[in-house]
Amino acid sequence: MSPYVFVLAAILAVVPMLIVFKINMEKLKENPDQSGKLQQNFFIGAALSETVPLILIIFGIANMEEVASIEELFIPGIIVILTMVIGTFFVFLQRSVGVPEESKQLVTTFAMVGVALVNAIPIIALVSLFMMTPA
Secondary structure: OOOHHHHHHHHHHHHHHHHHHHHHHHHHHHOHHHHHHHHHHHHHHHHHHOHHHHHHHHHHHHOOOOOOOHHHHHHHHHHHHHHHHHHHHHHHHHHHOOOOHHHHHHHHHHHHHHHHHHHHHHHHHHHHHHHOOOO
8 A cells, every 4th residue: 555645644634633723723812711612613623624534544554565665655754744844833833923911821722732633643644654664
């Protein structure tokens, strides 16, 4: 099975997650009193946006084959790592722009949860790529 299934899963997990995160972060900056409802909406959006990537991960693991050479995994691995870096950078950028002083702690906590959820599927994709290395 091609290692690019895991790359596709990582990208399809990060992009919608960042959209859901940005929408809820903007609402949190506008109205910090609604933090519980916004976190609930964020987790529901996260669960919905990760269904297709999880199916791709399961499909990729079920059809996993050892690659002939480790060089075949370099480009997919770099793409997944870049996806993780860009996603984390985006979350921290949203955390630091236009935050009222009274809600800074709440926004930082929300951002840390966002980083963990944004990087969950890419970490699984990296582990899956490592599992494809030749013996």
